[in-house]
Amino acid sequence: xxxxxxxxxxxxxxxxxxxxxxxxxxxxxTTLRGLISAIDNAQAVPVGDRHDKYVFHAFxxxxxxxxxxxxxxxxxxxxIEAEIRAQNDAAEDYRRLGRADKAQELAEEAQIxxxxxxxxxxx
Numbered sequence: 001x002x003x004x005x006x007x008x009x010x011x012x013x014x015x016x017x018x019x020x021x022x023x024x025x026x027x028x029x030t031t032l033r034g035l036i037s038a039i040d041n042a043q044a045v046p047v048g049d050r051h052d053k054y055v056f057h058a059f060x061x062x063x064x065x066x067x068x069x070x071x072x073x074x075x076x077x078x079x080i081e082a083e084i085r086a087q088n089d090a091a092e093d094y095r096r097l098g099r100a101d102k103a104q105e106l107a108e109e110a111q112i113x114x115x116x117x118x119x120x121x122x123x
Contacts, residue, residue: 006071010039031112035083042079043068080117084110
């Protein structure tokens, strides 16, 4: 995905989130919010040692404006796959602990994430 395509993907997720909220689909709302947050975090620019001391900047100072990192189609896919793995691993942990209800919730969230694996693909 190019930067514009990743923005389009986020726009699609946010539109789906609004629909899920309107339809009161709690699992979808939770899952989509988590995925949007994961993508936002992946696009964050590393600060490095620049945060060690505070420097006052005037509002709108271009010296502090940094563009978000662009994510490719493969980056987005890897991120979604990692989220699915994390949900499935957590579900398995809950199953071992005898919490089948929570395991089922997490498995459903992983299925929701799976719908977005090929979203935005041109092939």
